[in-house]
Structures are given as C-alpha cells and as structure tokens.
Amino acid sequence: MLNTEVTKQLNIKYPIIQAPMAGGTTTSQLVAAVSNSGGLGMIGAGYLTPAQLREQMREVKQLTVNNFGVNLFVPTEFNVPQDKIDFANEKLKSIKHQLNIVEDSYHLPDAGKLNKTFYEHIDVLIEEKVPVCSFTFGVPSMEILSRLKKQNILLIGTATTVKEALEIQKVGMDMIVVQGSEAGGHRGNFIHEQHESMIGLMSLIPQVVDCVNIPVIAAGGIMDGRGLMAAICLGAGAVQMGTAFLTCKESGANKLHKEAILQSDEDQITVTRAFSGKWARGINNKFISAMQESETAFPEFPVQNTLTQSIRKASAAQNNPDYMSLWSGQSPRLAKSLSAEELINDIMSQAAKIING
C-alpha cells in the first residue's frame, strides 16, 4: 500500500514529503535529514533571494545524495492601495508602540521585482539541477513549465479544490498537493475564494482523486502513521506534512513557535489574514485577536506582509509570542519534539501496525 506511484516517481522509500515551509523553518539540516531518512525534504524558497537559494541547494547536496525538492511562490498580481496601507498602519501603530518599534522603514513590494526574482529562482533550479519543484499560489507560465520539464524536473502544483487540481493537471504538472482546510500556514487557493476552499481532507482527497489521473499528495493536519494510512485509504499516493516537521529538532522555526505548538490545543487554531494579507492558519494570539475586526480591510499579500514584518521580528526578538505568526495545522496535540529520522520511523512503524491489523 505504501509503494505508490508517488514514491516511484520521486524515487523515495516512504510516501512522506516534508512541507516546504518558507521563512527559515526548512534548514538544510531538516531537508537533508528527511531525504536521508527515506522521505522527500523540501526547501521553502518563497522568501529566499536567488543567491540564498543557490547556497542552500548546494548545502543540501553536501548533506544528502537522495532526492529533495524546492518550493516557489508563484508571483500573483496585487494592488498597492494607499488608503488600505494607511488604514493598516493606523491599526498596527499601537502594537508597534508597545513593542518599542520607533523607526519602521519598509520597502513596499514591487511586482516587477518579484517577477524578476521568480525567473532568477527558476534559473537557479535548472543550474543546480533540482530533482523536484513544487509551486504554491498558482501555476507558472507555460514557458517556465516547459523550461523545467525539458530538464526532467518533476513538477508539483498545490490545489485546494477539484477545479484547482484540474488546472494543475491541465498545464502538465506531474503531481498535485491537495491542501485540506486542516493545513497550517498560508492557504494555497488560487482560483477559488478563501471561503470556497476550506474543504476537509476527508472530503477533498477522494473527490479530487476521482477527477484527475495524476498522483495526489494529501496535506493538512497529518502528523503520524494514522494520518498517513487514512490519506492512502482515501486515494492519495503520499502525504505532505508541515507542522509535524516544524517541531522537529532540525527545523529552524523559532523556539517560541515550536513551544507554542507543543502546548496548543486544536480549538486554539484559527485562520487570519492580518499577518500577510493572505489567509493562513495558526495559533490564535494577541495579534490575531486584536486585528480580527479589521483583517478583511487590510491590503493583500505581500503588501500586508511587509507592513507587519517589523512587528513579527520585534516580537520574536523580545521572546514574546503574542505578535508572532505561529503557523500551525489543526492537529497541535499530535506534535512531538523528535529528530526528523525518529519522526519518520515512528510514522512508518505506526503505519505498519495498522496494515498488519
């Protein structure tokens, strides 16, 4: 049951993919440990510069001879409306004051620049011969896809509904990460609105599997061998796990972030767009509560992300989790503090027990 089309195509021993969490969580140590333990490690490159990406890829290749992957954010169009920016800054002012942020100079994101960086990322992936590349927030142009395909790079898209999965299949990608409403961090919806895309994996996986003919990878709330086996029963060929690897020893997530997940209950996990302008799931805290009334009026991603950057940084620097983005899926009670190898071995032995009744 666990030797699937996904493990075959990705050339991995176990159907376990470490989710490409952007923002420093996916250290080279984590990525390599996952790949060395039979899974697929993934670099979350969404916020990296092309030079940083190249450096990390070289580092990972020093640490493992096995396959690994890189995830990129597909740049999307966005507005930079001054009235919304003023509104957000007004709402964020008292928090910045509390955190003693006196001078807050930020550079608003530039769509042209982000597009250029995306092209440079693609160049790095090709030059450094990445085996696997996944995309979030949409599908790239056919030109980019065909450049990558010519290099035999395996391509994975991210979908939150059947229509999004069909779009990923249509543009010729090889696999689909199906993100359920349980998933932590940013939502991957790109055709549907947030409220249309919050579908639990129990519903979403079989409905997608019935409509596509490329392999499906289940993502959202999966933490152990029970979740892996459930996803396989529903028709997935592998799982992608974020929160479970975030609390691992090799992960670069902030210590406060790891502790918050390890101490959290499932009813404290919420969704917010106040941190970045894009809906994302994490642990409810002072920032999310304080911003809840205003969040739908804030500018969109990545503009709002820029406006809150100093708050998130200062909060972390002051050892105060109240204003940090504590991304987490809906299963924090299942989180553990293990090495990536221990986690993968635990998952596989639990799965074996289920298979053997």
Next chain:
Amino acid sequence: MLNTEVTKQLNIKYPIIQAPMAGGTTTSQLVAAVSNSGGLGMIGAGYLTPAQLREQMREVKQLTVNNFGVNLFVPTEFNVPQDKIDFANEKLKSIKHQLNIVEDSYHLPDAGKLNKTFYEHIDVLIEEKVPVCSFTFGVPSMEILSRLKKQNILLIGTATTVKEALEIQKVGMDMIVVQGSEAGGHRGNFIHEQHESMIGLMSLIPQVVDCVNIPVIAAGGIMDGRGLMAAICLGAGAVQMGTAFLTCKESGANKLHKEAILQSDEDQITVTRAFSGKWARGINNKFISAMQESETAFPEFPVQNTLTQSIRKASAAQNNPDYMSLWSGQSPRLAKSLSAEELINDIMSQAAKIING
C-alpha cells in the same frame, strides 16, 4: 479491522451508522433498510412530536428485528429578543413577498414547552424500548441519563472538539460521534463557538481518540469505503453518514434536495446560520447569499428556524430550491442514487478491496 468495539456494543454487522437527519429524511423505510442491511438506522426525532416518535418507532420495529436508534436535540436556553425578530422579519419580507406568502402566522418557540417535549420523548424511548439513543446540541441532565442507563439503552453524544468529547465521556455516555467540519446540516458544538469548532476529521479523530477511552464514531464528509477505511485508520470504531443516505431511494428528503446534492460540487457547499439561527452546512443558494450579510444578527435557534419556516415550505411547494435548506456535507461529488442496501454493500466491498490491497 471492521469488527470494532462499536459494532460489538451496537450489535451490528458493519461499522456504519445512518445519521439521524431531522425533518422527514429518516423515514421508517430508510431506518429499517439500513438496519436490515447490517448498519444502524437512526430516527432523527428532533422535530417530531412524542406521538409521531412513538408511531415511527413502532413502524420501524415492524420493518426490522435489528437494532436501530433515535436521536434527540438537547433543548438549550435561548432568548426571544423582539428587536432581532423584527430585524429578521424585515430582511425576510421581500423573499416572503416573492414566494407569495401572504399570511405568515407563526408561534414563537417556548422553552418550557420544548423541555416538556424532551421529557416526553425520553418517556417514549423507554416505553418503546429503544436500543440506542444519541444526542445532539449538548448533554442532557444526569437524571435523564440515569433513567436511560437503567434501561440499558446505549447512549451516544455528539462532539466537535476534544473538550466536548471529554464532557460526553464524563457524564457517562457510551460512545461519541465526532463531527468534523466537513459534516452537513447543523453543527453539534455545545461548549465551543462555531469558529473554534470547525476542525477537519483528519485532525479531529486522532486528537479525540488519544484523549478518551470510549469508542469514537467519525461523522463528516464520509461517503464510501475509502472514507470508512480512513476513519478506521485514524482510530474511529465506526462512521456515521448523513449526506450519503440522504440521496438514497428510501430517504424522505425532498426530490429537489436530492437532485441538488447529486448535481453539486464541493466548492458550492457553505455554512450559514440564516435558516435556523444555528450554523449549518449546505448548498449555497439564493437564500443563503441574500442573507449572508445579515446572518450573524438574526435570532438564535430555534427562533430563527420558526421565522423562516414558511419560506422553506413555500419554496419546496413551488418546486423552487432557491429558498430551501439544502443541507449537505462537503462531498457532494460522491453522492449516488442507490437503495440503502446497495450503498452499504458498495461501501463494504470497497473497504474489503482496500484491506486486501
């Protein structure tokens, strides 16, 4: 794997419970067909009078010698605020006009009366020797629970979070239906607010299973053998399926409701409190869209349910699904038009195929 503590205690062949959908869906024919086919049929008695409940129980007993169950709504306190009622009536006026509802006389619900009915329901269950009784919207008093336990009636509570599951275990019930965010119809949360209780089954089942020591029944979005096997892998002892049985031939759901589910996609399923004052999941339609902006200001259940009754009735009478409550879980693409027996046989043969690899 499929002979569980649940099948043993309920004395059923297969770990499949037909969800007790109130409002006419769970006909005696449906309940008996499920019980005769190896599952547990359930009467949704939430809106029945005690006399109607007694009559239906006698009818079911004529049609099957196997176990079946009855579900009751636990009466909850509610306010009858005239300003909110006036607000709702004002918002509903144009729809009533469109549907040619000229005289709309309703009796606002009376808490004392609903409590009295609940006690009478309990009397009927004891007199008619129901084998299984489940509760939604909370836990009844210890007095009622001990009366039922003395008769060896098996008691099942409904939870949407770990805390709610622990409360059900604490009062001494025998099993817990764990309702995921995928589930159709009314939400069963009774400790947590709606927004805290929308947890996908992939996350919710293992977290509950780890915290309780009585059997767990998974409910929400499960439609076939894949969902059954996934729930079992996650640690559930059985599944409770609503939407899958709603479109069955024996179900008493309105033909328009069945057709709407059979034609719906997963991205059209939403949550609303505009129909009843309690959050519930169903197919988005004109009524839900038109009321969306106002829904949080409407009176609570069952007051709002009374105010919209004439609209739902007239819409159905006029063969117009636009203003009916088309409850559905998040998996409408998996719905089929079968007999209950065919559905159960399909589920079990699909499950067997998964088990046998």
